[in-house]
Amino acid sequence: xxxxxxxxxxxxxxxxxxxxxxxxxxxxxxxxxxxxxxxxxxxxxxxxxxxxxxxxxxxxxxxxxxxxxxxxxxxxxxxxxxxxxxxxxxxxxxxxxxxxxxxxxxxxxxxxxxxxxxxxxxxxxxxxxxxxxxxxxxxxxxxxxxxxxxxxxxxxxxxxxxxxxxxxxxxxxxxxxxxxxxxxxxxxxxxxxxxxxxxxxxxxxxxxxxxxxxxxxxxxxxxxxxxxxxxxxxxxxxxxxxxxxxxxxxxxxxxxxxxxxxxxxxxxxxxxxxxx
Ligand code: PGA
Numbered sequence: 001x002x003x004x005x006x007x008x009x010x011x012x013x014x015x016x017x018x019x020x021x022x023x024x025x026x027x028x029x030x031x032x033x034x035x036x037x038x039x040x041x042x043x044x045x046x047x048x049x050x051x052x053x054x055x056x057x058x059x060x061x062x063x064x065x066x067x068x069x070x071x072x073x074x075x076x077x078x079x080x081x082x083x084x085x086x087x088x089x090x091x092x093x094x095x096x097x098x099x100x101x102x103x104x105x106x107x108x109x110x111x112x113x114x115x116x117x118x119x120x121x122x123x124x125x126x127x128x129x130x131x132x133x134x135x136x137x138x139x140x141x142x143x144x145x146x147x148x149x150x151x152x153x154x155x156x157x158x159x160x161x162x163x164x165x166x167x168x169x170x171x172x173x174x175x176x177x178x179x180x181x182x183x184x185x186x187x188x189x190x191x192x193x194x195x196x197x198x199x200x201x202x203x204x205x206x207x208x209x210x211x212x213x214x215x216x217x218x219x220x221x222x223x224x225x226x227x228x229x230x231x232x233x234x235x236x237x238x239x240x241x242x243x244x245x246x247x248x249x250x251x252x253x254x255x256x257x258x259x260x261x262x263x264x265x266x267x268x269x270x271x272x273x274x275x276x
Contacts, residue, residue, distance in 0.1 A: 018050065049266050074103050178221055195233060
C-alpha cells in the first residue's frame with residue numbers, strides 16, 4: 001500500500017487544509033455494490049482539491065482498498081485494544097492491515113445506540129492514532145440537548161475528552177466531524193449558520209491546544225448532507241468538508257458533494273465570511 005506514510009510514530013502533517021469529504025456507508029452494501037461503486041469512480045474525474053475518503057463496512061475494506069482508487073479508505077469504528085478476547089470487535093491495526101488509512105470514531109450511532117462513553121471514544125482515538133490511522137472524531141448534541149441550551153457544552157465535553165488523549169504532535173492526524181444527532185438521517189440539516197457557529201467553537205478549542213496545528217485540522221459537517229445543501233455549507237469559513245451518510249451510497253451524489261467543496265478549495269466558491 002502506498003499510503004503507509006500516514007503512520008505514527010513519524011506523524012506527518014497534511015500540507016494544508018484541503019477539504020475532506022468522507023462517505024460513511026454504515027451497514028450497507030455488498031461486494032457487488034463495491035464493484036459498481038469502484039467502476040463509477042473510475043469513470044469519473046475525481047476532484048484533486050478534495051481528499052476523498054470512503055468508509056465501507058469492515059468486511060469490504062480490503063476489496064475497496066485493492067481497487068487502488070487513490071482515495072482514503074476508512075473504517076467506521078475500532079476497538080480500543082490492539083488484540084484480545086473481544087468477540088466480534090476489530091482492532092485499529094487490523095483495519096490498517098486491510099488497507100484503511102482512516103477510521104471514524106465516536107459516531108453517535110455508537111455513542112447512543114451502543115452506549116459508548118466519551119472515555120471509550122477517547123481510548124479508541126488513541127488506539128487508532130497508535131496504529132497509524134488518521135481519525136474522524138464525531139461529536140454532536142441530541143435534539144433534547146440543543147433544546148435545553150446545552151449543545152455547546154456537550155460538544156466541547158466530547159471534544160475535550162478526546163483532545164486530552166491526543167498528543168499535540170498528532171493533532172494534524174485528526175479531523176473533527178460535527179454531526180448534530182437530530183440532523184443524521186432525518187433530512188433536517190443544520191443551517192449553515194448553526195453549523196458554522198459550532199465549527200468556530202471547535203476551531204477555537206483546537207487553537208487553544210496548538211494554534212499552528214489547529215489551522216490544518218479539518219472540521220467536517222455531517223447530518224443529511226446532499227448535493228443541494230453542500231454548496232451552502234461549503235461557503236462557511238470553518239466548514240472544511242463533510243461526513244456523508246445516506247447520500248454517499250450514490251457515487252454521483254457523493255462526487256457532487258465533493259465538487260462543492262472542491263469549488264471552495266479552488267476559490268470558485270466565495271466564502272460567506274468574505275461577503276459573497
Ligand atoms: P446522513 O448520515 O448523511 O445519512 O445524515 C451522516 C452520518 O451519520 O455520518
